[in-house]
Amino acid sequence: MFKPGQNFEELFSQIANANQSWFQNLLNHSGHDAANKPTNPFLDMYQKFFDHTQSYLTSQNQFYQEQLAMWSKFCDINQASVEAEQKKPADRRFADPDWEKNPFFSYLKQSYLSVSKQLFDFVSKSDMDEETKFRMEFFMRQYIDAISPSNFALTNPEVVKTMIDTHGKSLADGMRNMMDDVQNGYITMTDETQFEVGGNLASTAGAVVFRNELIELIQYTPTGDKVYETPLLIVPPCINKYYILDLQESNSMVKYLVDQGYNVFLVSWKSADRSIKSFRWEEYANLGVIAALDSVRKITNKEKINTLGYCVGGIILTTAAVLLKQRGLDWINSMGHMTTMLDHTEPGDIKAFLDRDLMKLREAKKHTGGVMSGRIISQTFSALRANELVWNYWVNNYLLGKTPQKFDLLYWNNDTVDLPVPMHSVLMERLYLDNALVKGEFFVDGHKIDLSILDFPIYLFAAQKDHIVPWTSAYKSTWYLKSPNIRFVLGASGHTAGVVNPVTTDKRNYWVNDQLVEDPAAWFHNATEMPGSWWKDMNQWYAALSGKQVKAPKLGSKDFPELEVAPGGYVKARALSIIEAETA
Incomplete structure (x- = not known):
């Protein structure tokens, strides 16, 4: 427990030692001993990370400092802080102004981004070989993209406002869109009613010879x-x-x-x-x-x-x-x-x-x-750009209840x-x-x-x-x-x-x-x-x-x-x- 007068380095050192003990117990429970390297890549990542305690302490220290800074600003959202956020590279997931102006959603966004950075830092500082590290970073990105607050109805300000403005019709439309996609077996990326192969697509005159x-x-x-x-x-x-x-x-x-x-x-x-x-x-x-x-x-x-x-x-x-x-x-x-x-x-x-x-x-x-x-092949390639090709349409089609825009290339992508x-x-x-x-x-x-x-x-x-x-x-x-x-x-x-x-x-x-x-x-x-x-x-x-x-x-x-x-x-x-x- 944190005691008055105790500095952060001491606190994080205690946390690190406790986590190392917990991790060793996990390995023992899993049938691993000190002489055997964990075969699970996640366990391997944890093992190598805890072997480098100073790296772990640095990451934890930075993470908690960021969390405390966000808490201190929770009720102090001013114009200067909003302008500072707006100067950062654009993230389309957080385009709605309330991600900056509303204290609750601002904290939610910043906390998510901080945790994301911490998790990536956790992987990048491990001692795994480059191939394993790349794979871990990739699948960590899949997880982080999936848990973004923008992907959930009650933690996305645009979805909340749309739901109120439409008296819940947007959610009903979203459920209808989802059921249609379940039947089709894929997420709709464009208004497919606007295209026809041999009509307005693949229409150059010719013949099969x-x-x-x-x-x-x-x-x-x-x-x-x-x-x-x-x-x-x-x-x-x-x-x-x-x-x-x-x-x-x-x-x-x-x-x-x-x-x-x-x-x-x-x-x-x-x-x-x-x-x-x-x-x-x-x-x-x-x-x-x-x-x-x-x-x-x-x-x-x-x-x-x-x-x-x-x-x-x-x-x-x-x-x-x-x-x-x-x-x-x-x-x-x-x-x-x-x-x-x-x-x-x-x-x-x-x-x-x-x-x-x-x-x-x-x-x-x-x-x-x-x-x-081909559906599995397509889903694999979509996962390479999950925010653009998966979660973007999850929010637009299901949470906001909208019909995707007409786009010929995306119709082809789903065919x-x-x-x-x-x-x-x-x-x-x-x-x-x-x-x-x-x-x-x-x-x-x-x-x-x-x-x-x-x-x-x-x-x-x-x-x-x-x-x-x-x-x-x-x-x-x-x-x-x-x-x-x-x-x-x-x-x-x-x-x-x-x-x-x-x-x-x-x-x-x-x-x-x-x-x-x-x-x-x-x-x-x-x-x-x-x-x-x-x-x-x-x-x-x-x-x-x-x-x-x-x-x-x-x-x-x-x-x-x-x-x-x-x-x-x-x-x-x-x-x-x-x-x-x-x-x-």
Whole structure:
């Protein structure tokens, strides 16, 4: 107990000793002894933290001093303190003025932020290895984000005021929104009644000219009298619907490329079901990319094709290109990557979920086949930015009872795609965990994938704030691709908004530098900043490799008739529910 005249250092020393005793009793009760290191990472963190008592005392001292300072200001909220808070970096969770002006909510906010800082400090000062520390910090952030006072009705001033102003209707509307989302199996991020695939999304004119059990190949209708003679094949990621590249007319990359005079083809992947649940990387390379390339060559009577891959689609395209080279087939004229990562040494925040023990849970299905729910994949990526992609909508939809705003990109984000478990396992284990592709240990159809044999021109685009494919990791592709003609371009924004930066608005900026030095930071330091959309740079690059202009063709050919108008059937299929995927 605290005695008069006792200073804080003595008090905290007593607390530290008591906590160490409590912790040792916990270890003994759990069957651990001094000779055995705790196997639980949380226990391990506590053990190492208590082994460094001075670090613990410093953190505790600072924490309690902050708490006392907040208490002293509880009834003394003045204009100066409000202005001081407003000068701090904005936190959208606490945008309502009452988070500063109301003493109760101000204390609640400051106390939460202080506790959050203390918990992060607790992890950062531990002696764990960097990988474990990163994972602990990540999941600590998930916990801290979840317990924010802004996420609870009675501790969020905006929710309280809205509830009073609407006489409780906002809470009733919120409950209705929640029940709808429970039935749908996901949190609604936009007003989904405002969008339709094939209506105001994925509406660029064209037709499906080839279909197999894995892909539909779409050819787009030229908008001019002439097109470049060398066709362009786009390979989107197989973990998302392709129309991220064909949203609405104003922000469609597909429409832009068609309008620039390219003869554009695009792969539309099928969402996994029972019929393809055993498909591996081999099927995605052969029945996907190579089958599409073969069809484009036959339809256009052209030997070589320009190609462009996005995210995982870029990796599949790259391995297919190596396979073709190893088979003596010179089908590719050039290749582009958009936010594609070949080297997975530093894969970004997703590494918090990379665990071999978790992968073992799907070991059986990896060999016998199964469906990996796209909903789970989507939830994983949303957790990487939980405040923006989870709790923001929790408050808006459920606590405030509002309908989310109309936003095409977020509609696409919730329109998920399922994957065959064998394919997903290769992606997670062989690429993310083993980094086998750049180590020369990745095999497809018995062929070791050798990236150095690709000799055609290559265009690499990365996004500066991409948390899924960090731009410095994307830049490392220049280390392994040995083509004498490689261009690297860095755009502003993140994984999707960075790619979808249309010329129609010509916002943001991008950086170019022809000197591909080894260090990404050095490349950026000497790069030239360019205004507007990076699509202009990509267009100039492909135009120089696309040959002369020829008469615009009709869609398909005698052997490849139009099967269905774009966007086709595969992109309209809804993903399975999590339960349906588990039992497929």
